[in-house]
Amino acid sequence: NKCKCLWLEVIMQTVHLEEPMRPTDVFLITYPKSGTIWMQQILVQIMDAAHPEQAEDATNRNRVPLLESTFLDDPSRERPDPRLFRTHLPPDMLPREVKNKKLKIVYVWRNPKDVLVSFYHFSFSWVFLESPESFETFFQQFLDGDVYMGSWFDHIRDFFSAQDELCIHFVKYEDIGEVVKLCAFLGKDLSDEAINHIVEMSTFENMKTNPKANYKDLVETHVYVKETMRKGVAGDWKNYFTVAQNQRFDRVLKEKMSDLPLSFTWEL
Numbered sequence: 162n163k164c165k166c167l168w169l170e171v172i173m174q175t176v177h178l179e180e181p182m183r184p185t186d187v188f189l190i191t192y193p194k195s196g197t198i199w200m201q202q203i204l205v206q207i208m209d210a211a212h213p214e215q216a217e218d219a220t221n222r223n224r225v226p227l228l229e230s231t232f233l234d235d236p237s238r239e240r241p242d243p244r245l246f247r248t249h250l251p252p253d254m255l256p257r258e259v260k261n262k263k264l265k266i267v268y269v270w271r272n273p274k275d276v277l278v279s280f281y282h283f284s285f286s287w288v289f290l291e292s293p294e295s296f297e298t299f300f301q302q303f304l305d306g307d308v309y310m311g312s313w314f315d316h317i318r319d320f321f322s323a324q325d326e327l328c329i330h331f332v333k334y335e336d337i338g339e340v341v342k343l344c345a346f347l348g349k350d351l352s353d354e355a356i357n358h359i360v361e362m363s364t365f366e367n368m369k370t371n372p373k374a375n376y377k378d379l380v381e382t383h384v385y386v387k388e389t390m391r392k393g394v395a396g397d398w399k400n401y402f403t404v405a406q407n408q409r410f411d412r413v414l415k416e417k418m419s420d421l422p423l424s425f426t427w428e429l
């Protein structure tokens with residue numbers, strides 16, 4: 162009931178809480194528009210660098226398929242270890258083995274004002290979503306959690322609250338380029354050169370022109386109307402929020418999140 166999107170109802174039917182997972186499975190979890198495809202690119206490269214013999218010639222979308230989708234991506238589970246999955250599901254909708262086997266989760270979160278703006282644009286892009294009447298309409302829907310995948314505030318809280326039960330590594334979108342800690346979490350010991358290469362290949366400019374990384378095929382097949390690689394900066398919300406909206410947002414954020422240890426980066 163957290164969301165009015167038909168898509169979520171479809172997803173709910175494809176979630177298998179009892180799905181057996183492998184001990185080496187790694188999950189990339191995000192609230193939508195928080196840097197999923199960026200981290201996808203980083204993760205596949207870390208795996209390639211660690212297992213060069215397995216480097217694949219496939220899109221990142223198929224190499225890090227959506228856990229809950231059986232038709233958007235390659236649905237095959239028969240991939241060699243280590244498998245990567247991406248998902249937007251909250252902790253209680255993940256396969257139980259993620260928690261029971263303490264499988265590794267990389268959770269990327271982004272300052273919510275930029276998430277809102279990115280999401281606003283995405284609502285005009287993905288054919289499954291309703292286009293908002295106005296920025297203000299979408300702004301209020303976001304605050305109310307009345308958007309695809311429900312409330313940002315709940316998603317963040319659910320994962321921060323579940324961190325003792327999960328094996329989870331939090332990464333801020335605004336710090337995503339700091340790959341060293343991520344490699345340590347994943348148990349991959351890469352050379353400085355390999356890490357620098359990964360960071361270089363993951364810049365906005367390089368991903369925008371990399372057809373394996375940039376999701377442009379979804380524009381070509383009319384699933385998306387606009388590019389996902391839109392702007393890729395921290396602080397774009399300043400071009401959209403009025404002073405009054407910003408005050409409203411800050412009030413809600415304080416009300417809902419001030420007990421969590423979140424340090425936001427509002428711009429760079």
Ligand code: A3P
Pocket residue numbers: 191192193194195196197198199275278279280282363364365366368389390391392393394397
């Ligand atoms: P903007 O709409 O603000 O540009 P997701 O992958 O979770 O849907 O998130 C999409 C957002 O991540 C978009 O934000 C997109 O531009 C941004 N993004 C994707 N790749 C990026 C990169 N390499 N560097 C910076 N931002 C990136």
